[in-house]
Amino acid sequence: MTTGEIVNGRSGTPDAAGAKAPVFKVTPGRAWGMTGLVIFLYVVNYADKAVLGIIAQPLKTELGLTSSQIGLVGSLFFVTFTIGGFLAGPLNKYMTLRWALLAxxxxWSVVMLPLVVSASLAMLVVCRMLLGLAEGPSSALMHTATYSWHPPAKRGLPGALLAGSASVAKIALAPVLTFITVQYGWKMALIALSILGAAWVLLWLTGWKEGPYTATAVKGGGAETASTEPSVPWKKIFLTRTFLSCAALIIVIYALTTVVLTWLPSYFQVGLGYSQMQAGSMFALPSVIGLFLMVTSGTITDRLIGKGYSSRVVRIIVPCVGVLICGSVLIFLPYIGTPALAVAAVSIGYAFGAIVFPLINAAISELCPPQQTAGTMGAFLALMAIGGLVAPYATGVIVDNAESPAVGYATSFQVIGVLGAIAAILVLVFANPERDRKIIRGEA
Structure with a gap:
């Protein structure tokens, strides 16, 4: 991005009174600084999701819950998360990114606190469902906020860092939250997350500004922005082969993510025999590998795009190969008898599947005009959450009915591996962002 004076993406554009609004300089440092604020928010976002997996066994013991009930709580979160995802477009339309994400x-910072005061299954369900509703629109808005500072051709790396925030949350915060849970109880873990959320709010209020690659910028027509594009009917975006096939793939990989978030510490502890502290600390292992692969793939694919490689090669074929590797590893998980090898298999499988998120999200963002990015990403990410509606509860049912917890958890991962491989093949056959972008715009 070149350095220049931009006002919400406008180079000193006069306001309604004819005066120029104050300008701020856009530099790579500023762009990445703003991206860092969004990444911090995503870390808090994923820590709020992941904490259920960390406190699942203490909750199960204290409240007398079954695995199916814990899984149901995990899935109900994604019911409201899916509903909330469709609110991203309206929020972006009627509120600025600054105030929508602040709200x-x-x-997120306060919604789980009632559970600290009055712990019960009903309160757990209500609090998690309200959290899901509030988190539903956030992913699309955070992608929109991040993309507002980076042009379409350079969104692979920032998208990878954004998606990698889930890994950062598990690498940096999961061991801390596990320690707090073991030493001080699960309630203190929830209180700690509320304090972390409050810290982000203060930083956001004092630091955030919207970048130039946004609908507001397009309307301003500054030299730093993309050319103005007319809006297109939503169905033309949502019914493309790229959107539909990629949605099928992202649903399966998100199912894997939600099973990891809800059940991985329990799998390590109850299924493989590790202690609660060991299980909570090893929760980060898949994320360490995943973060490395996401950042590496994001950097390399951005460079390939810059060298003229097609989006289909970079943002479709590359992640699908990753999912095929993921599926191949997870399919054999039930046949691995050594705990350490099972941990390695889950970690490698999850990591290769995780590269889907930044690359497929970037591919979907290419389909639509800039002013429709939030709505498009909101719908896509809401569909993604369908995986979360089914997978945590289904895993709980499988575990309750398996001959042992180890067999139950491994079988759940195996099923996801098979479905992921099938979905990847469908995307390889049908998805082509360049082709579908031309169709949407009436150029083909």
């Missing part, structure tokens, strides 16, 4: 962040 959502405040809700």
């Amino acid at each position: 959502l962040g405040i809700v």
Whole structure:
């Protein structure tokens, strides 16, 4: 991005009174600084999701819950998460990114506190469902906020860092939250997350500004922005082969993510025999590998795009190969008898599947005009959450009915591996962002 004076993406554009609004300089450092604020929010976002997996066994013991009930709580979160995803477009239309994300962040910081005061299955369900509703629109808005500072051809790396925030949350915060849970109880873990959310709110209020690659910028027509594009009917975007096939793939990989978030510490502890502290600490292992692969793939694919490689090669074929590797590893998990090898298999499988998120999200963002990015990403990410509606509860049912917890958890991962491989093949056959972008715009 070149350095220049931009006002919400406009180079000193006069306001309604004819005066120029104050300008701020856009530099790579500023762009990445703003991206860092969004990444911090995503870390808080994923820590709020992941904490259920960390406190699942203490909750199960204290409240007398079954694995199916814990899984149901995990899935019900994604019911409201899916509904909330469709609110991203309206929020982006009627509120600025600054205030929409601020409001959502405040809700995350306080919504789990009633469970600390009055712990019960009903309160757990209500709090997690309200958290899901507040988190639903956030992913699309955070992608929109991040993309507002980076042009379409350079969104692979920032997208990878954004998706990698889930890994950062598990690498940096999971061991801390596990320690707090073991030493001080699960309630203190929830309180600690509320304090972390409050810290983000203060930084956001004092630091955030919207970048130049956004609908506001397009309307301003500054030299730094993309050319103005007319809006297109939503169905033309949502019914493309790229959107539909990629949605099928992202649903399966998100199912894997939600099973990891809800059940991985329990799998390590109850299924493989590790202690609670060991299980909570090893929760980060898949994320260490995943973060490395996401950042590496994001950097390399951005360079390939810059060298003229097609989006289909870079943002479709590359992640699908990753999912095929993921599926191949997870399919054999039930046949691995050594705990350490099972941990390695889950970690490698998850990591290769995780590269889907930044690359496929970047591919979907290419389909639509800039002013429709939030709505498009909101719908896509809401569909993604369908995997979360089914997978955590289904895993709980499988575990309750398996001959042992180890067999139950491994079988769940195996099923996801098979479905992921099938979905990857469908995407390889049908998805082509360049082709579908031309169709949407009436150029083909």
